Amino acid sequence: MTETLFALDAAHERIREAARTLAAEVAPFAAEADDATEVHVPTAEALRRSGLAAYVVPREFGGHDDTLDPLALAIIREQLMAVSAHLDSLFGMQGVGSYALSVGGSDELRREWLPKVARAEAIPSIALTEPEVGSDLRGITTTIAQDGDVLRISGRKAFITNAGAADFACVLGKEGDGYSMALVPTDSPGLRVTSGPELIAPHIIGELHFDDVVVPAVNRLGEPGKAFALMLQTLAVFRVSVAGSAVGLAQAALDEAVRHATSREQFGKPLMALGSVSQNLALSWAEIEAARALTYRAAALAASDPLAHIAETSMAKVIATETSARVVDRAVQAMGRFGLIRGSVIERLYRNARPVRIYEGSTEVLLDSLARQLAKRTTS
Structure with a gap:
């Protein structure tokens, strides 16, 4: 993986390494998992063993932290999505599906379900x-x-x-x-x-x-x-984790294209020495780093008050998912006919890049919302 320009503190670096370890465990069967339309058992078991699902519930009910850390969620999903969309979805939904319970459920209900969610024993x-x-x-x-x-x-x-x-x-x-x-x-x-x-x-x-x-x-x-605010809070917390997924997907596509462009020769030189290829990949690198920085910042802000920073998390989701679409498209172009092979890593990334621009707030809906917020800030 291309080394990121963004430095994390020691705690979040440990989280990233744990997520990378899980992703590496799933990598040998990632293609099979990503073709699944039901729970892929080896992937679910690997997630369970990793203990990472504990990051989606409060410490009181078996989680790692007193409250959910959106930055930790974004970092984890960045690493998981780079390898398997199925793994990323399984992890992400442990949080998206249980957050309303964590925030709005009775103690009795939370004691019944959240420890099982934290252990990835309940979906x-x-x-x-x-x-x-x-x-x-x-x-x-x-x-x-x-x-x-x-x-x-x-x-x-x-x-x-x-x-x-x-x-x-x-x-x-x-x-x-x-x-x-x-x-x-x-x-x-x-x-x-x-x-x-x-x-x-x-x-x-x-x-x-x-x-x-x-x-x-x-x-x-x-x-x-009064649950509409609870639903919006759920989206505010986990929308930025989708941005993390998109960053991971874009990074994986760039890495795949760079491997191809540095090893394959055309016109007597490596593809990476051809201006149009190298410039597009360099631009992709710059855009990924910008999307990552915005995502991490928005996630850090959301930790204190998700609803107060819904503009920032929405921006991160828009920028990261649109970036992933552009980067994957450039990667396919750089790889030429090898980017069109069904079942290849880049083909899976190409297909997986499309849905993230729609779910948990499509780009158009989020931009409309941001425009309204921008107008209010400008006139206030």
Whole structure:
């Protein structure tokens, strides 16, 4: 891997090395894992043994730190995504799927589930999007209603990561004039799981159908009707970790292209000596370092108050994911016909670079939000 220009403190350097060790363990079967549409058992077992899932829950419930460290999450995902999108997703979803529980769940509920999440023994998911609702989550139609000491949930969620593998889902639904969340074990009566569409980059994805699903009222996450802020906080924390993933993907693509360009000759000289190739790869290096610096800074800011720094984490997600797309495209171009071989490392990176520009806030949606925030700052 090209040496990064960004220095980390000793604690975060240890975290990065632990993530690199896990990635190296998974590397021999990464291609097989990345073709999986259900949990790839050897990859999940490697994640479990690594202990890295403990970074996604508070220390009180088996985690490493008193509160989640977004910088640690971004660093870990940077290393994992460079080797396997499946591994990155398994790790990332341990946090994304359980964060609302960590922040908004009762002590009883957290004691029941979070230690299992920290040990990667329970797989969580978060159920936000619906067949007709993606970015505009205020348009959801799934309902949550309190009936005495239970909550009743009805509706349908689509494009849900881990849907067929999760042990529980944190579900967003309409409740009166507001939005609420509830933890729903996936073995609850009335909950049916169906497979989702096949994606260009294989993924564990499916639909959740709630037919008057009943859970105890203690399974409520956050206050009634006020869970939209809890959902936004989840995105604020983990959106920047997606930026970390994108940086790792871009770095892996650059490394692959540089290996090719320094070993293959054309016109009597290495490809790396040809101006157009070398300049594009040098530009890619500079852009990756810029994206990494922004990602690490945004993650560090998010540690104190995720919602207060949602602009910075959104910027990092936009810049890092758009950078990864450009870098992977340049890498394929530099490798010529060798960049087009199905099943090659660069081909997997090319396919995996596309979804990160869409999930957890598409580039266009985030830019619209940033534009609104920019206008407010300019006029205030």
